[in-house]
Amino acid sequence: MSVILEARDLQKSFGAVTxxxxxxxxxxxxxxxxxxxxxxxxxxxxxxxxxxxxxPTSGSIYFDGRDITSLGPxxxxxxxxxxxxxxxxxxxxxxxxxxxxxxxxIVASAGGSWRHAANTDSEPAKAVETMLARFDxxxxxxxxxxxxxxxxxxxLDIAMAMVAQPRILLLDEPTSGVSAEEKFAxxxxxxxxxxxxxxxxxxxxxxxxxxxxxTHRVLAFSEGRIIADDEPEVALNDPEVxxxxxxxxxxxxxxxxxxxx
Amino acid sequence: xRIDRTIIVLTxxxxxxxxxxxxxxxxxxxLFTVSLCYGVVVLGMMLLVRTGLVSFGHGLYYCLGAYxxxxxxxxxxxxxxxxxxxxxxxxxxxxxAILALLLRKYRDIFFAMLSLAFSMILYGLLVKTSSxxxxxxxxxxxxxxxxxxxxxxxxxRYLIFALTVLICWTCAVLMHFYLKSHRGRLAEAIRDNELRxxxxxxxxxNTIHLHYVMSAVLAGLGxxxxxxxxxxxxxxxxxxxxxxxxxxITILSGTGSVLAPFLGATIFESIRSFAYExxxxxxxxxxxxxxxMVIMFLPGGxxxxxxxASRRVA
Amino acid sequence: xTTLVAVLVDGLIYSSWLFIMAIGLTLIYGVMKxxxxxxxxxxxxxxxxxxxxxxxxxxxxYLPMGSYAIMLLAAILVGIVAGPLLERGLLRFMYGRDExxxxxxxxxxxxxxxxxxxxxxxxxxxxxxQPYGLLGSFDIGELxxxxxxxxxxAMSVAIGGILAWTLTRTRYGKILIAVIHDREMxxxxxxxxxxxxxxxxxxxxxxxxxxxxxxxxxxxxxxxxGAETIVLAFAVVVIGGLGSLPGAALAALxxxxxRAATIHFRPELDLFSIYFVMxxxxxxxxxxLFSAQEARKI
Numbered sequence: 001m002s003v004i005l006e007a008r009d010l011q012k013s014f015g016a017v018t019x020x021x022x023x024x025x026x027x028x029x030x031x032x033x034x035x036x037x038x039x040x041x042x043x044x045x046x047x048x049x050x051x052x053x054x055x056p057t058s059g060s061i062y063f064d065g066r067d068i069t070s071l072g073p074x075x076x077x078x079x080x081x082x083x084x085x086x087x088x089x090x091x092x093x094x095x096x097x098x099x100x101x102x103x104x105x106i107v108a109s110a111g112g113s114w115r116h117a118a119n120t121d122s123e124p125a126k127a128v129e130t131m132l133a134r135f136d137x138x139x140x141x142x143x144x145x146x147x148x149x150x151x152x153x154x155x156l157d158i159a160m161a162m163v164a165q166p167r168i169l170l171l172d173e174p175t176s177g178v179s180a181e182e183k184f185a186x187x188x189x190x191x192x193x194x195x196x197x198x199x200x201x202x203x204x205x206x207x208x209x210x211x212x213x214x215t216h217r218v219l220a221f222s223e224g225r226i227i228a229d230d231e232p233e234v235a236l237n238d239p240e241v242x243x244x245x246x247x248x249x250x251x252x253x254x255x256x257x258x259x260x261x
Numbered sequence: 262x263r264i265d266r267t268i269i270v271l272t273x274x275x276x277x278x279x280x281x282x283x284x285x286x287x288x289x290x291x292l293f294t295v296s297l298c299y300g301v302v303v304l305g306m307m308l309l310v311r312t313g314l315v316s317f318g319h320g321l322y323y324c325l326g327a328y329x330x331x332x333x334x335x336x337x338x339x340x341x342x343x344x345x346x347x348x349x350x351x352x353x354x355x356x357x358a359i360l361a362l363l364l365r366k367y368r369d370i371f372f373a374m375l376s377l378a379f380s381m382i383l384y385g386l387l388v389k390t391s392s393x394x395x396x397x398x399x400x401x402x403x404x405x406x407x408x409x410x411x412x413x414x415x416x417x418r419y420l421i422f423a424l425t426v427l428i429c430w431t432c433a434v435l436m437h438f439y440l441k442s443h444r445g446r447l448a449e450a451i452r453d454n455e456l457r458x459x460x461x462x463x464x465x466x467n468t469i470h471l472h473y474v475m476s477a478v479l480a481g482l483g484x485x486x487x488x489x490x491x492x493x494x495x496x497x498x499x500x501x502x503x504x505x506x507x508x509x510i511t512i513l514s515g516t517g518s519v520l521a522p523f524l525g526a527t528i529f530e531s532i533r534s535f536a537y538e539x540x541x542x543x544x545x546x547x548x549x550x551x552x553x554m555v556i557m558f559l560p561g562g563x564x565x566x567x568x569x570a571s572r573r574v575a
Numbered sequence: 576x577t578t579l580v581a582v583l584v585d586g587l588i589y590s591s592w593l594f595i596m597a598i599g600l601t602l603i604y605g606v607m608k609x610x611x612x613x614x615x616x617x618x619x620x621x622x623x624x625x626x627x628x629x630x631x632x633x634x635x636x637y638l639p640m641g642s643y644a645i646m647l648l649a650a651i652l653v654g655i656v657a658g659p660l661l662e663r664g665l666l667r668f669m670y671g672r673d674e675x676x677x678x679x680x681x682x683x684x685x686x687x688x689x690x691x692x693x694x695x696x697x698x699x700x701x702x703x704x705q706p707y708g709l710l711g712s713f714d715i716g717e718l719x720x721x722x723x724x725x726x727x728x729a730m731s732v733a734i735g736g737i738l739a740w741t742l743t744r745t746r747y748g749k750i751l752i753a754v755i756h757d758r759e760m761x762x763x764x765x766x767x768x769x770x771x772x773x774x775x776x777x778x779x780x781x782x783x784x785x786x787x788x789x790x791x792x793x794x795x796x797x798x799x800x801g802a803e804t805i806v807l808a809f810a811v812v813v814i815g816g817l818g819s820l821p822g823a824a825l826a827a828l829x830x831x832x833x834r835a836a837t838i839h840f841r842p843e844l845d846l847f848s849i850y851f852v853m854x855x856x857x858x859x860x861x862x863x864l865f866s867a868q869e870a871r872k873i
Contacts, residue, residue, distance in 0.1 A: 051460070077462040089460070091453035102450045105443030106463040124443070164462060315675050363858060370610050370674050371862065374813045378853045381806055385846030501806050505682060512679060542693040549686030556680060557668070 003065075004029040004200050005050070005081075005168055010059035012045055012224070019045040020056065021224045027200060029167070032191075034211040034232065035204045036245055037221030043204040044086065046221070047170050050202075051083050052076045063168070082166035086173045086204075088157035092146030096137055096156055099145050100128045103163035127163075134193045135159040151178040151186060158190055162197070169194060171203035175210055183207065187214055208236060208246060220245055267437050270520060275430040283419055292534060294422055294490045296527040297429045299510060302483035303522035304436055305476030306511040311440075312472045313452030314368070318376030319480045319507050321383050322353045324499035326481025327488035329353065331401040332393065340404035342411075342424070346485050353481030354474060361473040365466050380499050387496035398495025401488045425486045432479060433519045439475075440519070448472060480507075509548060513555055515562020525563060577716040582835045584715055588724045590831025591731035595789060596804055597811035597823045598734055599782030605818030606755055606775045608674055609666065612681040614783045615805025616688030617657060619796075621787025623692060625649040626701040626796045633705055642706050643726075650788040654781025662776040667769070685801070693798055700797035707792035727789060734782065735824055742820065751775070755818070810853045816863030825864055826856075 003026045010023035020042050027033055035043045048054040050061055052072045060069040068076055091099050104124045132138045135155055140148060145156060154174060161169060174190060175183040191214055194201055205211050211218060211232055218235035220228035222245065228238045235241060282290050302323055309316055326349035333339040333348055360379060367375055388396050404412040406424070411417045439445040447468050450458050455465045488494045497503060506529075514525025536544035559565060600614045625646045632645050661684060669680050710722035742748040753761040754771050762768045786804070794800065811830055815822025830849055837848035856864065 072459070074459045074462055074464060077460055083460060089454050089457040091450045091457065093453055094449060098446070102446055102458075103461045105446055106458075106461045109443040160457065160461065315678075317678075366861060367857075370678055370817070371813075371857075373675065373678060374610075374809055375854065375857055377806065378810065378813075378850045378857070381810075382847055382850040382854065385844070385848075385850060389843040389845065389847070500802075502802055508679065508682070542698070543690050545686040546690035546694075549683040549688075549690075552683035552686070553665070553680065556676060556683070 002029055003027065004063065005202075006062040007046075007050070008060050008062070010046075010049060010061070011057045012042075012049060012054060013057055018224045020049065023059065023224075023226060025219065025226065025229070027168075027202065029200050030198060031216045032194075032201045032214055033203070034215035034218045035202060035221060036206070036208070036211060036218060036235075036241075038245055041221040041245075042224040043221050044172055045224075047083060047172055047202075047204065050076075050170065051081060077164060077166075080164070080167035081170065082161040082164050082168070083170035084154075084158045084161045084172060084174060086176060088153040090145040090153060090156060090160070093144055095142050095144050096148070097128055097132070097141045099156060099160060100131050100163060101125070103160050104128055104131075107164050131159050131163060134189075134196070135162075136189055151182045154178055155186055155189065159193075162193060162199075165197060166199060168200045168202065171201065173204050173206065175205065175207055183210065184213075212236065265437070267518060267520060268434060271430060271433050271437075274523075275426055278426050279423055282422060288534070290418065290422055291490075292530055293527070294425055295487070296530040297425050297523065298483045298487040298490065299507070299530065300483075300523035300526035301429050301432055301486070302480045302507055303510045303514060303526055304432060304519060305479030305483075306507050307514070307516045307519075307522050308436065308440075308448065308472050308479075309476045310511055311448040311452060311516050312469060313448075314372050314469070314473075315508060315511075316376040316476075317373040317501060317504050317508060318378070318380035319476070320499045320501065320504035321376070321380035322357060322477040322480035323484035323487075323503065323507070324380070324383060324387070324494075324496065325349075325356060326353050326484030327401075327494040327498055328387070328393070328484075329481065330485035331399065331488045331494050334402045335393075335399070340402050340412075341408070342403050342406040342421070342489060345403070345489060346424075346428070346482070349481045349485030350478055353477045357474045357477030358470075361470045364473060365469045377501050377504065380504055381501060384496050384499040384501075387499060394495070396496060398493060398497075400493050401491075403489050403492075421490055425490060428482060428486065429523070432482065433523070437519045444468065444471075509552055512552060513562055515559075515564030517561060517564040517568060521562060521564035524567075528563070577718070578839055580715055581718055582832070582839050584718075584720065585838070586828075586832035586835035588720075588727060588831075589835055590827045591724075591727045592786075592790070593807065593811050593831055594731045594824055594827035595727070595734060595782070595786045596808040597815070597827060598738065598820070599779040599786070600808050601812045601815065601818055601820065601823045602738070602782065603776060603779035604812065605820075606751060607666075607670075607772055608818075609677045609681065610674065610809075610817070611779070612678060612805055613661065613684040613688060614681075614779070614808060615801035615803075616685050616692070617653065617780050617783035618787040618790070618804045618808075619692055619801035620653045620657060620688065621650050621784030622791040622794075622796045622800060623696050623701065623787075624653050624784070625788035625791045626703040627696070629703050629706065629791075630701065639705060639709055642709070646706065646788040646791070647785070650781060650785035653784035653787075654777055657784070658777030658780030659773065661780070662773055666776065667772070670772070685805070689798070689801060692801075698798055700795040701791075702795055703791045705792070723792065730785075730789060731827075734785075735820070738820060807849065810849050813863055814853050814856045816860075816865035819863070819865035822863055822865035829856075 005027040007023050007025045010020050012020040023046065035046065037043050045054065049056050052068070052075070056069065060067055062068065063079060063081060068079065091102060094102070101124060104127045108124050132141055137156060137159065140152055145153065148156065154177065158171060158174060175186060178186055187210055215232050218228065218230060218232045219226055220235055220238070220241045227244065228235045228241045236246065278293060282293060302319065306316065306319060329349040329352035330345035333345055339345070364372060364375060387393065393399055403421070404410060406420055411420055447458060447463055451465050451468060458465050484498060510522070510525045510529050513529065514521040532547070533544065536547060555562060596618065600611060603609055603611050628649050629642045629645045632642050633639065665684065666680070669677055707721055707723045710726065712719050712721045742751060750766055750771060753764070753766060754768055758768055811826045812823055814830065815826035830852055833848050833852050834845065837844050
């Protein structure tokens with residue numbers, strides 16, 4: 001497997017606060033990586049640096065061997081790294097369909113043709129319908145995004161990130177604000193869609209059940225550093241991880257029985 | 262392909278204006294002329310408002326367009342209408358393209374106030390320029406249209422009116438198609454969430470720049486058409502209260518369709534000419550109360566009423 | 576040399592005037608996040624009321640020095656009538672809307688009040704010249720300045736000082752700062768935000784009217800003075816950084832001196848110079864001289 005994303009010696013500080021230190025990570029393509037850590041450990045900062053929203057104080061990011069450290073979110077998105085947000089970033093006054101249509105339009109016009117008007121039978125409209133179907137959003141298509149329930153907003157936010165057919169998808173707490181009954185359904189939908197498009201996924205998550213069930217690899221952050229980097233079974237049982245992130249009382253083994261039940 | 266209903270209405274309105282106006286009294290033709298000039302300015306304002314920006318200084322381009330057209334005669338002896346209009350478009354496009362480099366970094370009230378400052382700079386310059394009549398302004402002379410001598414002929418007024426109608430129709434049709442294009446749809450997306458637009462790979466700054474220039478050129482066209490129709494211009498066109506009127510009509514009209522600005526401008530002008538006649542000192546009060554009503558009870562503007570009515574019929 | 580002194584003195588006088596115009600505007604924006612276009616109308620209301628009441632005072636032949644008290648009374652009167660009326664009757668229904676919507680609401684209010692003034696006072700100008708000359712004058716070189724200008728200067732320093740002291744040293748000031756910083760948090764801590772808004776707006780309205788009352792003796796009070804003044808006040812407030820008290824003071828000083836210099840050397844660029852300063856400052860510092868940092872969004 002080839003390395004698709006690499007972070008070398010990333011450092012980021014806000015005044016006296018260190019948000020990232022000595023971050024060295026290589027991510028192979030077609031893997032699913034979970035990012036865990038307590039609040040303020042530097043997970044979202046890591047996503048913000050990778051997507052160019054924040055510039056690291058030092059260090060660099062490579063995508064497919066190319067240095068993208070100096071690029072902004074727009075250029076990085078165009079290269080094929082897309083993200084969802086902890087608080088869904090949607091076009092609240094537009095319908096679900098139009099939210100996706102804006103995205104499809106941006107992708108379609110990136111090739112240079114701003115002209116295509118969207119008739120109902122044109123290519124962009126078809127692409128939107130495909131996305132609606134893939135994320136099971138058809139029944140919401142004409143509702144405006146601002147009125148959707150939180151779980152659906154999360155799903156749409158992720159769908160928006162998938163519109164550009166990224167090669168790397170970054171998800172920031174995809175199941176936060178989603179009810180316990182809905183979270184597996186949501187993740188199943190997302191992972192199904194991801195598998196269809198052969199996307200490398202990095203996601204930030206507090207829910208260890210989700211981490212254990214969907215990831216191949218876990219990066220554990222604490223105070224801006226990576227304190228564990230391993231397969232979920234190993235990482236989640238790491239004494240430091242248990243001490244700083246998960247808490248002593250949780251037992252990973254229990255999750256397996258839950259998953260098979 | 263099914264023909265767009267908006268285009269049908271626009272074309273029908275254009276045909277009706279061209280066909281019936283010669284038989285209407287002078288004041289009616291004047292009313293329609295002024296409404297169209299304001300309408301085309303508000304068409305541009307509508308694009309900005311859709312993008313989430315309210316300019317309290319579009320009088321700048323309205324005035325600049327008028328002066329770019331009007332000063333050709335005193336400065337260069339040019340009295341050809343087509344050149345005057347072209348001059349207005351060129352000048353407003355260049356000035357707005359430069360100012361947009363700065364303005365595109367601003368949002369909300371900062372955008373509103375900085376645009377206001379720029380318009381007041383022009384106002385401040387013009388009121389002290391005695392060669393252009395200072396606060397009194399000066400008369401605008403048109404002699405030819407595409408080389409045809411029209412000054413003091415029986416059809417002069419009608420030709421200028423017809424040109425105004427055609428230009429407004431063209432602008433409205435182009436804007437209609439633009440709003441339905443991928444780039445045009447970005448307007449509302451930017452208003453709702455700039456971060457997401459950037460994170461989907463489109464440039465917010467470039468789109469705002471483009472929309473600002475488009476709206477400025479439309480305001481310049483409105484000003485130039487007003488100049489040649491009325492035959493007189495003055496610095497008041499750049500004063501902030503003129504810009505305020507444009508904001509007012511935009512809010513009143515709503516941004517739902519390219520028809521809305523022209524409808525709103527016509528209603529505004531009709532009430533204004535009526536109010537000037539009968540109650541000149543309560544005209545602004547009526548405007549203010551209307552504006553409060555629209556903000557409170559009709560956030561989509563008058564256009565949302567039409568939409569509601571047509572949905573009920575359909 | 577005389578010119579330089581004249582520029583400084585003229586500039587200082589004009590700065591005082593600008594500061595008084597702008598202070599109510601920046602106070603209301605700072606606390607309530609409302610850029611109040613109707614401030615121009617409150618200015619005009621203050622000017623008209625002062626011109627009427629003080630004019631009447633002189634007609635009756637009362638003690639001329641009493642006219643200053645009458646002018647002050649006019650400002651307070653306008654403030655406590657118009658302020659609560661606008662805040663309770665209109666603005667409170669709009670809290671929480673976009674800042675730009677609030678600008679439109681105050682613009683509509685401005686239009687209504689402009690005509691209200693015409694209906695009450697008509698369109699003919701009013702003159703209240705007596706208070707301007709009553710205090711005598713002082714000389715600098717060959718130039719003579721009415722002492723009224725010193726009154727303006729003293730008023731601006733007093734108003735600025737009292738406000739600064741209130742904000743930094745009193746309980747009410749601390750409450751205000753809490754509300755400015757985070758309205759919801761302040762409310763959850765038991766601050767009566769609604770009352771704070773009410774008091775702030777009334778005070779701001781009073782300051783606007785005071786500006787008008789103090790200006791009345793120097794101008795002919797006629798329709799359009801509100802529209803002229805509000806854009807000047809905007810310029811000062813935006814240059815200083817919206818909502819900033821020291822910003823408004825510094826901006827008033829800057830604009831005052833620049834304008835005085837322009838009038839002495841290039842009078843044709845008078846109005847131009849003010850907005851030029853505004854555009855230049857905003858280019859260098861997009862949110863004005865004194866502005867708050869914004870929080871991270873994602």
